[in-house]
Amino acid sequence: MLRCIRAENRKLRRSAIWLVFLILPLLSAIYGTFNFIQNLGILKREWYYLWTQHTLFYATFFFAPLIAVYAAYLWRLEHLGHNWNLIMTAPVPPFQLYFAKFVVVAKMTLLTQGWVFALFLICGKLWAHIPGWPPVAILLWMLRGFVGGLVIAALQLLLSMVIRSFAVPVLIALGGGIGGMLFVSKGMGLCWPYALMILGMNANKTEDMVAGGMIPFFASCCMFSAVFFGAANRILTKNDVRT
Amino acid sequence: MSAFRTELKKARRRFDLPVTLLISLVVLIWAAQSAPRTADNLAEGYSALYYAIPLMNTTVMPLGMMVLASRIWDAEAKGACCKLLFTLQSRGSLFCSKAALGILENLLVCLIECGGILLLGRASGYTEAFDPTQFLWLCACTFAVNTMLYFCGLFLAIRFSNQIAVMAVGIIGSLSGLFAAFLPKIVSFFLPWGYYIPLMGVQMIWDFETRIGWFEPVPFRFWLLGLTLLLAVLFDALGWNALRKKEV
Numbered sequence: 001m002l003r004c005i006r007a008e009n010r011k012l013r014r015s016a017i018w019l020v021f022l023i024l025p026l027l028s029a030i031y032g033t034f035n036f037i038q039n040l041g042i043l044k045r046e047w048y049y050l051w052t053q054h055t056l057f058y059a060t061f062f063f064a065p066l067i068a069v070y071a072a073y074l075w076r077l078e079h080l081g082h083n084w085n086l087i088m089t090a091p092v093p094p095f096q097l098y099f100a101k102f103v104v105v106a107k108m109t110l111l112t113q114g115w116v117f118a119l120f121l122i123c124g125k126l127w128a129h130i131p132g133w134p135p136v137a138i139l140l141w142m143l144r145g146f147v148g149g150l151v152i153a154a155l156q157l158l159l160s161m162v163i164r165s166f167a168v169p170v171l172i173a174l175g176g177g178i179g180g181m182l183f184v185s186k187g188m189g190l191c192w193p194y195a196l197m198i199l200g201m202n203a204n205k206t207e208d209m210v211a212g213g214m215i216p217f218f219a220s221c222c223m224f225s226a227v228f229f230g231a232a233n234r235i236l237t238k239n240d241v242r243t
Numbered sequence: 244m245s246a247f248r249t250e251l252k253k254a255r256r257r258f259d260l261p262v263t264l265l266i267s268l269v270v271l272i273w274a275a276q277s278a279p280r281t282a283d284n285l286a287e288g289y290s291a292l293y294y295a296i297p298l299m300n301t302t303v304m305p306l307g308m309m310v311l312a313s314r315i316w317d318a319e320a321k322g323a324c325c326k327l328l329f330t331l332q333s334r335g336s337l338f339c340s341k342a343a344l345g346i347l348e349n350l351l352v353c354l355i356e357c358g359g360i361l362l363l364g365r366a367s368g369y370t371e372a373f374d375p376t377q378f379l380w381l382c383a384c385t386f387a388v389n390t391m392l393y394f395c396g397l398f399l400a401i402r403f404s405n406q407i408a409v410m411a412v413g414i415i416g417s418l419s420g421l422f423a424a425f426l427p428k429i430v431s432f433f434l435p436w437g438y439y440i441p442l443m444g445v446q447m448i449w450d451f452e453t454r455i456g457w458f459e460p461v462p463f464r465f466w467l468l469g470l471t472l473l474l475a476v477l478f479d480a481l482g483w484n485a486l487r488k489k490e491v
Contacts, residue, residue, distance in 0.1 A: 020411045024418060031422040057421055061302055065414050073407055080321060166406040167313040168262060170414075174306050175269040182276050 004092055004100035008074060012104065017073050021112060024066055028058035029119035033127050047134040050124050051141075052205065058116070059145065059203035060181045061174065064152050064194050068173035070108045071156035072166045074101045079164045094236035098157060099229075105153040113146045137208065144210065144217070145201030151193045151221050152176075154228035161232065184209070190220040193228075246332055246340040250315075254344060257314055263348050266307035267355035270299045274359070278367050288369030290445050290458035292360055293377050297439035300385055301420040305436040308389055309413030311348055312396025313406050315341050320404055326491040338486050342479065345393045353386045377444045380463055384442040387471045391435060392416075394478035401485040438471055 012018075032054035036043060043049040078084050078097075087097055117139070124130045152173070159169040176194035189195035189209070199209050199217060210217045254260070274296060279288050319325055328337060357378070364373065399409045420437025423430050431441045442464060449456045 016405060016407045016411065020407070020414065023411075023415055027415065027418050027422070031426075035425060057418065061421070062414060062418050065306065065410075069407065069410055069414070072410075076406070081323075165257075165314060165317060167310040167317070167410060170410050171262065171265060171307060171310040174303065174417075175265060178269055178273050178302070182273070185276075 001092075001096050001100065004096050005103050008100045008104040009107075011074060011077055012108075015073065017070060017108075020066065020069055021108070021115070024062060025058065025112065025116045025119055028062070029054060029116070029123050032056060032058075033123040036128055045128065045130055047124060047130055047132075047138060050120070050128055050130060051134075051138055051202075054116070054120050054123075055201055055203040059198050059201045061177050063112075063145075063149065063197055063201075064156075064173040064177040064180070065170050066112065067105065067109060067149060067152045068156045068160070068170040070105045071101070071153060072160045072169050074104060075157065075160040076166050095229075095233045098161065098232045098236060101157055102154060102229075105157060106150055109149040109153055110146055113142050113149070117142050141200065141202045141208075144199075145197050147218070147221050148197030148200035151196050151224045151228070154225050154232075155193050158228050158232050158235075162235065190216055193224045196221055196224070246336040247343055250340040250344045253318055254315075254348075257318065259311075259314060259344075259348060262310065262314060263351050264355065266303065266310070267352045267359065269307075270296065270303050270356055271359035271363070273299050273303075275363055278363060279369075280367075282370075285368060285370045287371050287458055288367060289364055289371045289373060289377070290460075292363065293381055293445045294443060294447055294458055296356070296360065296381060297384075297443045298421070298424055300388075300439040301424065301437045302417055304385075304389055304439070305392055305416035305420055306410075306413040307352070308349070308392035309396040309399075309409045309416075311345060312393050312400050313409045315345055315348075316397065316400035317406065320400065320406065325489060329491055334486050334489075335483075338483050341397065342394070342482075345397060346390060349386065349389045349393055352389065353382055356385065357382045377460065380444045384439065384468060384471075387468055387475070388435075388438045388442065391438075391471050391475035391478060394475050394482055395435075398478050398482035398485055401482055401489065432467070435471070435474055438467065442467055442471070 033050065035056075036050050036053040039053075043053075078087055088094065090097070120138075121134065124134065155176075156169055156173060159172060160166075163169055173194070176192075177198075180189070180192055180195035180198050183189050183192040183195040184198050189199040190213075196217070202209050274292065277295060279285055279291055284291065319328065360378070360381075396409050396413065399412055400406065403409070416434075416436030419434050420440070423434045423437040424440045428441065431437055444460060444463060445458045446461045447456050448459055
């Protein structure tokens with residue numbers, strides 16, 4: 001398993017994926033802080049209000065496509081040429097191939113969340129001049145967003161494995177993100193995998209959306225992940241090689 | 244013509260039609276969910292749609308058009324079959340058929356979206372009088388900006404063998420275009436991905452004191468529509484140049 005993870009990690013070296021990783025959260029942070037400063041008449045100069053602006057569009061619309069790009073990139077290489085035949089004959093259980101990719105996408109997701117938080121801190125202190133330090137709750141929201149992001153990672157890896165196209169799973173992720181926003185607005189966020197990250201991150205809200213509902217939130221994350229892992233395992237072990 | 248027929252056959256195997264449907268349905272479902280419900284809002288229902296649809300297009304279409312472009316070029320890129328193809332058909336016929344297919348699929352996206360607007364207005368019982376000029380302007384602008392973005396995507400897909408470049412431009416374009424809607428108007432003129440917004444035929448006036456908003460028509464920016472078409476031609480030329488010089 002470790003060798004599989006190492007192999008997947010190698011695929012990310014010198015990859016253009018790092019550019020997307022850097023630019024997308026940066027754009028979101030610049031816009032969020034600019035909007036925060038422009039609306040200081042309505043908003044208070046507090047970390048919670050800056051959070052609403054930073055996560056406004058990023059968590060709702062663009063986080064899922066970003067994860068989708070990570071997932072599609074890792075599967076893309078297997079879909080090229082005869083690589084699918086090669087990996088299916090590798091001396092490892094097929095599910096480990098999927099799980100190794102999941103671990104790498106999870107690592108990328110965690111790094112993305114870290115980069116978002118670093119930008120949030122830098123923009124808050126140096127640009128918006130917010131006094132003090134961010135509340136611990138925001139750090140917890142980041143981590144909860146990461147857990148929600150793992151569900152999206154599992155789903156996107158499954159989609160990118162089945163749909164042999166780089167682009168289509170990314171479009172599905174955008175549609176899923178928009179669907180997530182609609183599900184959250186109807187109070188049914190726990191029923192839609194793409195909404196879990198929005199709930200976890202507490203996007204565009206100053207009050208905790210998951211307060212008192214941590215167990216259902218984590219249960220929903222576990223249930224969806226189990227379903228996607230199970231589906232991936234079944235497809236990889238039962239389906240024949242197609243080129 | 245035979246090259247175009249071949250592209251149509253490839254499109255059937257690539258499931259281009261479901262992708263086209265997905266792009267327009269995402270916008271329509273979103274619009275339907277945010278459609279006005281109260282009597283006051285129904286009285287300005289169409290204006291609200293003419294304002295909301297370009298915002299939704301800015302979020303969905305840049306990525307959607309890049310996906311279409313990437314899909315249309317993907318078979319050639321993945322199979323590395325340009326060498327074989329160029330012995331069977333001219334580069335010009337390949338590019339023209341791919342451009343024509345993209346425009347056709349884009350037209351389908353616009354037709355579904357515009358048909359959806361009419362249906363939404365009828366189903367929701369909008370009491371505002373239907374303004375055909377505003378409607379046609381929205382359709383024309385959506386088609387023009389989509390075409391420009393499609394050619395931009397096709398150029399990137401041909402130029403870079405790694406499709407991540409196309410997707411990156413699509414996502415970053417969507418995000419920056421959306422931000423342009425909330426930044427000073429001048430910024431939006433420099434972000435072609437968000438041209439749906441400065442091309443809007445209505446604007447929202449928001450009174451901070453009374454906290455009441457309403458919609459007003461704005462003069463159509465024909466010069467910006469012209470610039471959009473010019474950019475489409477420019478990207479088309481860049482795409483053709485990239486294919487002409489492509490080493491196989």
